[in-house]
Amino acid sequence: MGETTIGLLHPGEMGAAVGKCLAGAGHRVLWVPAGRGAATRERAGAAGLTGVTFGEMVTRSEVIVSVCPPHAARDVARQVAGFGGLYLDANAISPATAGEVAAIVAAGGAGYADGGIIGPPPVAPGTTRLYLSGPRAAEVQALFAGTFVDARVVPPPGSASAVKMAYASWTKGWAALLLAARALARAEGVEPALLEEWVISQPGLEKRWDGADRSAAAKGWRWTGEMEEIAAAMAAAGLPSGFHQAAASMYRRYEQGPSRSDR
Numbered sequence: 079m080g081e082t083t084i085g086l087l088h089p090g091e092m093g094a095a096v097g098k099c100l101a102g103a104g105h106r107v108l109w110v111p112a113g114r115g116a117a118t119r120e121r122a123g124a125a126g127l128t129g130v131t132f133g134e135m136v137t138r139s140e141v142i143v144s145v146c147p148p149h150a151a152r153d154v155a156r157q158v159a160g161f162g163g164l165y166l167d168a169n170a171i172s173p174a175t176a177g178e179v180a181a182i183v184a185a186g187g188a189g190y191a192d193g194g195i196i197g198p199p200p201v202a203p204g205t206t207r208l209y210l211s212g213p214r215a216a217e218v219q220a221l222f223a224g225t226f227v228d229a230r231v232v233p234p235p236g237s238a239s240a241v242k243m244a245y246a247s248w249t250k251g252w253a254a255l256l257l258a259a260r261a262l263a264r265a266e267g268v269e270p271a272l273l274e275e276w277v278i279s280q281p282g283l284e285k286r287w288d289g290a291d292r293s294a295a296a297k298g299w300r301w302t303g304e305m306e307e308i309a310a311a312m313a314a315a316g317l318p319s320g321f322h323q324a325a326a327s328m329y330r331r332y333e334q335g336p337s338r339s340d341r
């Protein structure tokens with residue numbers, strides 16, 4: 079594809095950075111301010127994206143990219159009914175949910191590519207991969223040529239989501255387990271003893287707990303949905319789903335905003 083008009087739903091922390099990469103590659107990137115909050119508006123402005131109505135975005139876009147909280151992926155796909163271009167879902171969802179999103183957009187008349195993003199928002203080279211799958215994956219890959227987004231094709235439909243699920247099952251799974259371990263010690267009144275034991279036999283673990291706690295406080299609300307998607311992916315593959323159901327429960331404690339001493 080040459081210069082392409084791309085609709086972006088929505089310019090969150092990740093979406094805005096992805097949109098800025100696409101705009102920097104010469105594409106026209108549209109977004110929809112209606113219904114979004116101040117932080118999203120600020121990010122979209124800073125990224126140089128063009129605000130339009132939902133109808134305009136659907137009519138003008140050749141490609142629509144969905145980068146939103148995982149629990150919203152299906153609803154966002156339903157909103158683009160009538161769109162006849164190529165729809166990329168780049169969310170942290172299971173291969174089965176990706177299949178549902180594909181069916182939703184196909185029923186509405188669009189083509190579909192599955193995506194999964196690994197790494198921080200792409201503001202420098204070499205940090206962030208966008209895995210892509212399905213028959214139209216190469217078309218999306220071409221949009222990112224020369225940008226900070228390293229777009230990689232894993233051909234079979236749903237594989238990009240599978241890579242994201244397998245990867246995040248570990249990165250966010252161990253963090254939830256570590257949070258649970260310290261919470262247990264706190265509940266039993268032995269937190270100081272556990273921390274001393276960590277210093278002796280698990281050096282660096284308290285620092286890793288700090289990082290896990292900070293990240294969960296900032297993003298735990300979104301990770302609950304992601305853990306549920308991972309649990310579903312595990313179950314569909316005949317693997318235990320309990321790890322990530324429990325991880326979702328840990329992150330839900332942050333979603334409800336408990337004080338640090340309660341979680």
Ligand SMILES: NC(=O)c1ccc[n+]([C@@H]2O[C@H](COP(=O)([O-])OP(=O)(O)OC[C@H]3O[C@@H](n4cnc5c(N)ncnc54)[C@H](OP(=O)(O)O)[C@@H]3O)[C@@H](O)[C@H]2O)c1
Pocket residue numbers: 087088089090091092093094113114115116117118119145146147148150153154168169170195196197198199300304
């Ligand atoms: N951030 C990262 O480092 C990272 C890394 C890898 C993958 N990802 C993936 O990128 C996706 C988005 O993450 P993010 O960090 O960009 O999230 P984010 O910063 O929380 O942004 C989410 C965006 O979606 C909008 N949104 C919130 N609730 C919504 C809903 N119910 N329906 C539709 N839109 C909604 C938000 O708009 P308002 O808040 O203005 O309503 C915001 O613009 C996720 O699937 C995540 O797994 C992120």
